[in-house]
Amino acid sequence: SQQGEEDPQALSIQEGENATMNCSYKTSINNLQWYRQNSGRGLVHLILIRSNEREKHSGRLRVTLDTSKKSSSLLITASRAADTASYFCARTQGGSEKLVFGKGMKLTVNP
Amino acid sequence: DAMVIQNPRYQVTQFGKPVTLSCSQTLNHNVMYWYQQKSSQAPKLLFHYYDKDFNNEADTPDNFQSRRPNTSFCFLDIRSPGLGDAAMYLCATSRAPSGTKDTQYFGPGTRLTVL
Numbered sequence: 019s020q021q022g023e024e025d026p027q028a029l030s031i032q033e034g035e036n037a038t039m040n041c042s043y044k045t046s047i048n049n050l051q052w053y054r055q056n057s058g059r060g061l062v063h064l065i066l067i068r069s070n071e072r073e074k075h076s077g078r079l080r081v082t083l084d085t086s087k088k089s090s091s092l093l094i095t096a097s098r099a100a101d102t103a104s105y106f107c108a109r110t111q112g113g114s115e116k117l118v119f120g121k122g123m124k125l126t127v128n129p
Numbered sequence: 130d131a132m133v134i135q136n137p138r139y140q141v142t143q144f145g146k147p148v149t150l151s152c153s154q155t156l157n158h159n160v161m162y163w164y165q166q167k168s169s170q171a172p173k174l175l176f177h178y179y180d181k182d183f184n185n186e187a188d189t190p191d192n193f194q195s196r197r198p199n200t201s202f203c204f205l206d207i208r209s210p211g212l213g214d215a216a217m218y219l220c221a222t223s224r225a226p227s228g229t230k231d232t233q234y235f236g237p238g239t240r241l242t243v244l
Contacts, residue, residue, distance in 0.1 A: 051232060053235075058217075058238075058240070059237055059238065060133075060135075060219055060221075060235035060236050060237045060238045061172070061219065061221075061233075061235040062235070063232045063233065063234065063235075066232055106171060106172075116174055116186075117162075117174065117233060119171035119172050119173075120171060121170070121171050122169075122170075122171055
């Protein structure tokens with residue numbers, strides 16, 4: 019499959035805990051992006067990390083990229099009920115303009 | 130606020146009855162994309178416009194067409210919807226194609242039901 023694979027596919031945690039989601043892919047990339055999707059809504063861009071970067075932060079979000087392992091992780095610290103959503107990794111590769119999405123991971127944060 | 134707008138948010142059509150979904154943007158972005166997302170699946174790119182240049186994905190059925198009359202608007206036409214076309218349709222924009230590191234901004238989506 020050309021898709022990225024998120025792991026785990028579903029995660030349920032308590033408010034205040036950290037949530038880690040992993041994404042793996044099979045081909046070399048230009049960049050990798052993480053998106054959030056609330057139920058029945060469009061996608062919201064969270065972070066873009068380029069292939070020559072290893073880590074990026076944005077507020078409570080931390081993204082790492084390991085190109086040797088072809089994997090990325092998204093860490094949400096001090097989770098809130100409002101973080102409940104599906105999270106997708108997506109990548110661009112080669113000369114293609116196409117953004118390839120993974121299957122997504124459903125995060126539930128219980129108050 | 131600059132944004133991507135999709136109308137309608139919910140669309141019901143009958144099997145075989147043509148339907149048009151619309152997307153508009155106030156971001157003045159060069160690129161507009163249409164994705165199909167079925168329940169619990171990843172968004173799947175149907176096609177995109179880079180300015181006036183139309184780029185169709187190889188596996189997009191002929192039943193799906195698109196028009197971009199100007200920078201701000203893009204339409205998705207489904208000529209003869211089948212039951213399998215029921216899905217969320219997402220419009221997105223970017224300043225430049227994502228291969229050049231730009232991010233995509235998504236609209237709220239239109240949920241299509243085919244009866």
